[in-house]
Amino acid sequence: MARRHERVNGRANLLVWTGGGAAALVLLLVFGTLAALAMKAESASGLQPGDWAAIRFTLLQATISATLSVLLALPVARALARRRFPGRQLLTTLLGAPFILPVIVAVLGLITVFGRHGLVNAVLTALGLGPIEIYGLTGVVLAHVFFNMPLATRLFLHAHLSIPPEHFRLAAALGFSDRAVRRHLERPAIARVLPGVFVTIFLLCLTSFAVALTLGGGPRATTIELAIYQAFTFDFDLARAALLALVQLALCALAAFLALSIGAAPDAAPSLATTPWRADGRGIPARIVDGGWILLATLFLMLPLGSIVLAGMAHLPDLPTVVWPALGRSLLVALAATGLALALALGLAGLALSLDGRGGRTIEGIGFLPLATSPMVLGAGLFVLLFPVFPPQALALPVTALVNGVMSLPFALRALLPQMRRIEADHGRLADALGLVGINRLRRLHLPLLARPLGFAAGLTAALAMGDLGVIALFATPAEATLPMQVRLLMASYRMGEASAAALVLLLASLALFWIFDRGGRADARA
Amino acid sequence: MLVLDDLVLQRGEFSLAADWSLEEGRRLALIGPSGAGKSTLLDAIAGFLAPLRGRILWRGQDITALPPAARPMTILFQDHNLLPHLDVFANVAIGLDPRLKLTDEERRKVRAVLARVGLAGLENRRPEALSGGQRSRVALARALARERPLLLLDEPFAALGPALRAEMLDLVNETAAESGATVLLVTHQPEDARRLGDLASVVAEGRAAPPMPVERLLAAPPAALARYLGTGGG
Missing domain, CATH: 1.10.3720.10 (MetI-like)
Incomplete structure (x- = not known):
């Protein structure tokens, strides 16, 4: 079963580093926050x-x-x-x-x-x-x-x-x-x-x-x-x-x-x-x-979607200017989370497939670990860890991107792994015979055939992160508000017309992000 | 007598014509390249596909508009003939009553046909615990239990090895002879047609040719069949 281990060379090591790094980050985040929470909870x-x-x-x-x-x-x-x-x-x-x-x-x-x-x-x-x-x-x-x-x-x-x-x-x-x-x-x-x-x-x-x-x-x-x-x-x-x-x-x-x-x-x-x-x-x-x-x-x-579109369009002239910087922050968070989720997913999946048997299953299992936690739990843990060192609002956006990227990892893996398995089944023996291992196997064999699930996973992550209203609420003050948070703030002050206009912008931005990534994957798909 | 009266079938871009009849009790192999329309023809006779034109008659009665269950036929597919959650007994019994409420006489009949195809004692097995040959036998047992005069076989044994396939065809021949059933078999193997040992019809190039004795057909294949078999000519 250890057939492919034996050919680990310099380039293969890069894959081990990427995949291993991804696994370490997930483990650290899930169990690090758990440990921090456990210590803090003792005094409750x-x-x-x-x-x-x-x-x-x-x-x-x-x-x-x-x-x-x-x-x-x-x-x-x-x-x-x-x-x-x-x-x-x-x-x-x-x-x-x-x-x-x-x-x-x-x-x-x-x-x-x-x-x-x-x-x-x-x-x-x-x-x-x-x-x-x-x-x-x-x-x-x-x-x-x-x-x-x-x-x-x-x-x-x-x-x-x-x-x-x-x-x-x-x-x-x-x-x-x-x-x-x-x-x-x-x-x-x-x-x-x-x-x-x-x-x-x-x-x-x-x-x-x-x-x-x-x-x-x-x-x-x-x-x-x-x-x-x-x-x-x-x-x-x-x-x-x-x-x-x-x-x-x-x-x-x-x-x-x-x-x-x-x-x-x-x-x-x-x-x-x-x-x-x-x-x-x-x-x-x-x-x-x-x-x-x-x-x-x-x-x-x-009906709910249609009514938001109608109400939003009617109130579009009232759109408060705070919406635009909030939209910019949301886009930043969404793109950063997407990059992170894809890098983690590709690294983990590549490593999991290159290791046979139990090692591969363990690496894969780590990728699905975020399912067992929740954004608020991760956010709370990070807050407890970081609060003594940094003011929370200083890290609001990076933490939101990090948590969203990691939380999307299981979805990204679910989109990528079946296709990667099929690629291994179809072309794995040829790649073995050509000595295509490690990061090169990922780059030359898998990536060109993965456009479609990659686009889908990217679209999904971006849209989810764009709409996130969880961790951000924990860390940010109104000065760092993302667009969903801004909508919430408008709602809380009963400015419903402006809220629906901002919600329409958010809706369009989320759908556009998903559409662009997903379409991008399809347009280039050769498989 | 089964009559295909000026029948024209269409499925998407593809169309097929047939205009011939088959006497009761005969066994006919429909042979030809894949995609030529053999299964399409069977689908029309079974009632899964309404013809563009023409009629299908059985014993002089027009059955073109009848739903599948009301036709005098029973059909075996290439795959998925058995329902995976039912055991062997129920998979046969469902051919007699979809509600699975059988009379004692019907139960005896199910046991008898299972014994006839050599599956006595396996009544309580699930399909997943059977070999490919055994699954084909269960499907055939159901067809026997239904006692319909027309048996349509849509390559049901294609996934079996040559020896098993020959064995199943022999079983079809024997049981059809016992019941007097008329058999239509879709195949792309000339040896299957030969094993069935009666009539054959070439389905190729948009047309199902009238049946003729299989030995004569294979001894002097018409151009379309010769091209398919790769025996030269043209």
């Missing part, structure tokens, strides 16, 4: 009743959010899997959008639609039904479903489309009813991915900060992440913040371990564009049900 006087309430609320909202996302995604995914209609491809693409959407933009959109003066409450009041209150548990769950129902739908749709087309022909030849198709074809395929999808969404909701910050709050709707933030900013109780961060870390690590051992995400990015020939669901009632779900899902996705 145990968890207060308010902290227990935050833990309970975190678990409650994550459970409800994941359950609702999964339950709503099931019929939408089936409808998309068996219907062909104009705009289907656009809709499946749109389902990927919430993932890269800045949280603050979506929240603002949801408030416009579901808030006290929103469209939904106007309809409900007209029907004589009481208005819904968006602040509190309802709003937190609503926002989480908005972000994660589309993700679940895509994963379920992929499961539907992984059913061999022959099975649908077999079902038609054997005269299966719609119910038999569901029982023998769809349910087994969905059952394989459902636990993983649930745990993945549960984990994402567990670490939710910006949603709780904007829609939650108060003793009854505070998540652990929010409690950490408040311990810093309101009480400046570093020991209690550290203790809460440890609790959060334990929960995340447990959920991440579950998610990874179940294996939720499909490896290859699937083509969701085609549907197989199938004979079920041709009756009128089935068509109406499917059409209804597709319409509901489209409205649920498009």
Whole structure:
């Protein structure tokens, strides 16, 4: 198994240094902050009743959010899997959008639609039904479903489309009813991915900060992440913040371990564009049900986004000038995080593939370690470490870029590794025979064939970092505000028109960053 | 009698014409290069593809508009004939009742066909625990249990080795002879057509030729078949 170790030469060493350095940085960041938090937490006087309430609320909202996302995604995914209609491809693409959407933009959109003066409450009041209150548990769950129902739908749709087309022909030849198709074809395929999808969404909701910050709050709707933030900013109780961060870390690590051992995400990015020939669901009632779900899902996705675009455009003349320097800072953070995430991912993946067996798996595992922590936990740890030396606001932007880059590493690896494995399988023996090892193998063999996943990973990281509203809130004062933070500040001072105009700028900037990187990868793709 | 009456099929850019008939109880190999439309023809007979023009008749009845399940046929694909979460018994039983609620008589029948294809005792295995040959036998057992007069085979044994393939074709021949079924087999191997030992039709260059005795066809191949087989001519 140590075949490739033997040929480590000078150039191979460069790869060992890059990959090893990346692994060391991740380990240092994850465990260094853990150690700092553990030391700081010693002086804390145990968890207060308010902290227990935050833990309970975190678990409650994550459970409800994941359950609702999964339950709503099931019929939408089936409808998309068996219907062909104009705009289907656009809709499946749109389902990927919430993932890269800045949280603050979506929240603002949801408030416009579901808030006290929103469209939904106007309809409900007209029907004589009481208005819904968006602040509190309802709003937190609503926002989480908005972000994660589309993700679940895509994963379920992929499961539907992984059913061999022959099975649908077999079902038609054997005269299966719609119910038999569901029982023998769809349910087994969905059952394989459902636990993983649930745990993945549960984990994402567990670490939710910006949603709780904007829609939650108060003793009854505070998540652990929010409690950490408040311990810093309101009480400046570093020991209690550290203790809460440890609790959060334990929960995340447990959920991440579950998610990874179940294996939720499909490896290859699937083509969701085609549907197989199938004979079920041709009756009128089935068509109406499917059409209804597709319409509901489209409205649920498009109304908040559309209302932000409209409100933002209407208030564009009021756009405060503070938006532009904030946009500049956000772009800097996004680009730095992207560079870091790609360098770490390529170094780790290159090293992991060059080592066979356990060594490779260990290096790869280190790359997925950030899944087991949260941005606020890393931020809290860095704060505790750096506070005695530097004023926090001096490092606000570098720390935000660092944390975002590291947090995006698992996504980047997930995009890159399958393709790199395929390259090794196809051309690895040829490269071995040519003596192409180490950093040269990465540069001459992998990089030219990786344009597409690299572009996708870069776009994802850039958009996520652009929209980040987590660590930055911990470190920055309004003078160092990034654009999401600026939107939040405008909202907090009830300047909603200006906030929606700034949110529109943020939305466009995030989508543009994703689009430029992703397109760049496609345009150059030779594979 | 199966009649393809002035049938024209279209799938994307590709089109195929067929205008001939096949007597009941005969075994016909559809032979030709890949992509020539052999499976397309089978799909049309099975009801997965509506023809652009023409009719398909069985025993004088027009079946062109019938859904797959209402046609007098049963079909085996190249892959994925078995549902992975069902055991061998259920994979056969589902051909009799999709709800898997079988009468005692139907249960006896499932056991009997499994024994007939040499799988007695493996009723509780999952497909993943079977060899490729065994999986083909399960699929064939289901086709036998369904007792449809038309058996469509879309290269179901292509992934098997030569000896196993010959064995499966022999089994098809024997069981078809017992039940009197009419067999259509898609293949691109002349030896498969020979093993089936009855009729063959060349599918190439946009046309499925009328069936003729396989030995005669292979002894004096028409130009399209000769080009495919690489036996010179032109």
